[in-house]
Amino acid sequence: MKGKTDPENRSKARNTWRFLAVGLGLLLPLLSVAQTQGIPCDYPTLIRQAQALVKDTLYDRALLKYESARRCDPLQTAVVDSLIRQVFELIEEQKVAAVRNAREAERQRHEAETQKRIAQEALAAQSLAARQTVDLLLQNGRKEIYALRYDAALEYFLAAANLGEKKREVAEALLEVAYFWAEADKLDKALPVFQTAARHVA
Structure with missing residues (x-):
């Protein structure tokens, strides 16, 4: 009886392992997908x-x-x-x-x-033209001084002052007219010219 039981038990055990192997083989793909996720x-x-x-x-x-x-x-x-x-x-x-x-x-x-370059060039050209105009006005004003026409000279010098160029030269020309009127005791005319010259070089 015992001899038959052992082979039967071994056969059952083998069948059990086969079943588990098949079942595990079916479960592995599902486990793999779950692990991947x-x-x-x-x-x-x-x-x-x-x-x-x-x-x-x-x-x-x-x-x-x-x-x-x-x-x-x-x-x-x-x-x-x-x-x-x-x-x-x-x-x-x-x-x-x-x-x-x-x-x-x-x-x-x-x-x-x-x-910017165009604007600078335009300003430079404008400044050059203004300086040239100031030179011409100063030249004409000095001619009037030589002719002792100080009122006419002052008009030229004031026009030059308005251009804002060569300020020191213009101020010197204005002071020349102011000194003349101060020497001539025309202080009422000399003082405004002194003030204009001072503002021009300030």
Whole structure:
């Protein structure tokens, strides 16, 4: 009786192990999928988070979220890949816009420098013309002084003073007229000319 029991027990044990092996073989794929997924994830939430990051132009973080969404639900790989391509397109557009903005800034800077140079050249030309006019007015005023026509000379010198160039030379010419009137005891005429000369060189 005992001899029959041992072979039967061994046969049952082998059958039991075979059953367990088959069952384990069926369970392993399921366990593998569960392990791949790891901690339970929420695909829609990951997509919403990624889209919010895209809206904030945080593209690097958005790409990571999309990758997490793809691992979360492999069946949505095609959808996620399309969203990832859109992010790369936005990144490329951002680069193009940055280059375009840099070129526009350079163009504006160049234009501003050009306008500044033109303005400086215009001022220089205006200043040159004013100095030349002052020279002519001083020359005519001195001719009037030589002719002792101090009133006429003063008109030339005051006109020269209004141009704002060669201030020291103009002030000296005004003082010459003022001294003449002071020597002639015409202080009422000399004093305003002294004051004009003083303001001109201040």
